[in-house]
Every structure is written in structure tokens, then in C-alpha cells.
Amino acid sequence: MTVVDVHTHMIPPSLVETIAGGDGPDGIGVEEQGGIPQLVYADGRRYPVRPIFGDVAAKLEQMDGDGIDVSVVSLPSTHLPYWLDPKETARLCRVINDGMSALSAAAPGRIYGMASVPMNEPRAAAEELRRARRELGLAGLAIGTSVEEIGLDAEELDPIWRTAVELGTPIFLHPYRSMTKEPPAELADFHLSNVIGNPLETFVAASRLILAGALDRHPELTFQLAHGGGSLPYQLGRLDHAYHAVAGAGAAAAKRPLAYLDHFLFDTVIFEPRALEYLISLVGAERVVFGTDRPFEMADLSGTAIAKTASRCDAERILGANALEALGIEPAVASERVPDRQRSGL
Structure with missing residues (x-):
């Protein structure tokens, strides 16, 4: 059984080096604290870049410990540069994608990078997506749930979607930071901007894609x-x-919302076996893919929950087969992967 983690994050070292070397855009810097570089933003946000984010050997060691054969890695969405001038966004996305390609090349068959594109300039985004897929061989596209104040259903983004379809590109939709940037007072503490805000962002984005007619x-x-x-x-x-x-409420959609489920895959980062069981019963095992959200503290490693809530056949689909088919990727040869008997909790 091949286990594929479709929801896990890395930060290319070349991105940190570019910013630290003074080649990054205004508004982003790098400072060291305790020997660990931190990406520092002009609005006060600070994110430590621990070795696990960019060290391929450390990533592979963690994957082996978790019993994961393949990681499909994306930039943490907090670093998606949609707020920059579009030309700066495009330049930084090229750095990110070149770096993701290098991470993939360092562990062929085990690490696959996802592209980031300048969503705030759709034609440039389409061009960068073509480069990322055709020249760099990246496995798909990772995007935020919005482009600052622009929803993903906006017709101005259609060039990106047309190009994604043309290239057969799977799209990973991850909460951006609309809820964490300026959270409502009720979500400002107890980590609720993440716990409640992130799922809400995804709900809003997917609902708008459905109801505004983008999927039609x-x-x-x-x-x-x-x-x-x-x-x-x-x-x-x-x-x-x-x-x-x-x-x-449904004036722009051609069908009822329930009829659009085939446009979505759903990862397993929900922590609760009964919720996962409901998800599988609603959408079918063929539309569920395994993810962890490594290496963040909100990672979900409850792989055993899948085995408890699904048949062996469905577990194989969820843990790997669905992702391999959707992404069109090949895992490393069996001798280079973790034997089933060594898997931790899977």
C-alpha cells in the first residue's frame, strides 16, 4: 500500500535566501532568533522557518517515522504573496516554484512540489502555471481561498482556471488568511481564528465557486x-x-449544490474518526485523500482512524490510490519506500 500525504508544507530554502540576501520584495525580511531564521512581515507577522520546512533529509526522516511514502508539498498559505504588487508577486512565485522543483529533485518519487502563481495577475498566473507544469514538472497548483478581497468565483480569474484545465492541473485549495489577518473579536484568542476561521474560509470559497457559477x-x-x-x-x-x-441564493448556479460534489476532493485532516466516517459516507471513499498538515502543530496523524472507518479497499484508495490518480504521479520504487510493517499507526 502506497501512502500519499497530499496536505503537507515546505518552504524552499532558496526563498529564504533570496529574501535574506536583499532580493526580496519590500515588506518581507528575514531575522534570526535562536539560530532559526524567521520570515518577518511589515504587518508584524513572524514565522520561524524550522529545519523541517526546508531540509529534505529531515522531511524524509519525518515521513519515514509517520509511515508516509510520498509527500505532495505546498508553500504554507500564510506566505502566498497575493498582497504584493502583481509584478513582485510574479517574481516571488518564480523563486518559490524553482525552489519547489529543487526540493522535488532532491527526493524523486517521494517529494512532489505544488506550484504557487500570482493570482492577483491572472494572465501572468496562467503563464507561470504553464512554466511550473511543463518546464519544472510540478505536480499541481496550490492556492488560497481568496485573492485578498477577490473571491475565487470572480470571472477575472477565468484565465487561470482555463489553463489549469488545459494542463490537467489538480488544484489544492487551502485557507489563506482572511480570518487570521484581522479576525473578528470573537475569534481573536484561543486559536479560534485557525480552528474556526480556516474551515470557514474553505466553506465560503467552495460555496461561492458553486453558487456563482464558476464550476458551470x-x-x-x-x-x-x-x-x-x-x-x-x-x-x-x-x-x-x-x-x-x-x-x-442559487440564481447563478445551473444545479443544486449537492450536484457539484464531483468537483471536489476532501482531505482527512479533521481529527475525529466519526467525522471522517460521515465524510466518506457523504462523498464516497473515491473522493477522500489522506493528508496530515505536517509539520504544523495542528497536524493530524490519525491514520489509524481511516482503517477503523473504512474497508481495506477504501483505505487503500484514501491513503494513496486516489491521490496518485488525481495527481498523475509515480511513487518511488518499492525498495526506496517504507515497508508496510514499519508504518507507524497506518
């Missing part, structure tokens, strides 16, 4: 939703009811 304009688009789809699977009935019952 691009019927071949598929999005992998982080954190089990956020609140979407558990409030889908409410969304569907509003479509039928409230004037204007």
Missing part, C-alpha cells in the same frame, strides 16, 4: 479541499436548502 463555466475543474472540506460537507444540506428556498 469550467466543468472540468477539480479542487482538493483542505481540512476535510472545512465546514462544507457538514453544512451542505443547509446550502442546498437555501438554493431552493431563498430567492437569489
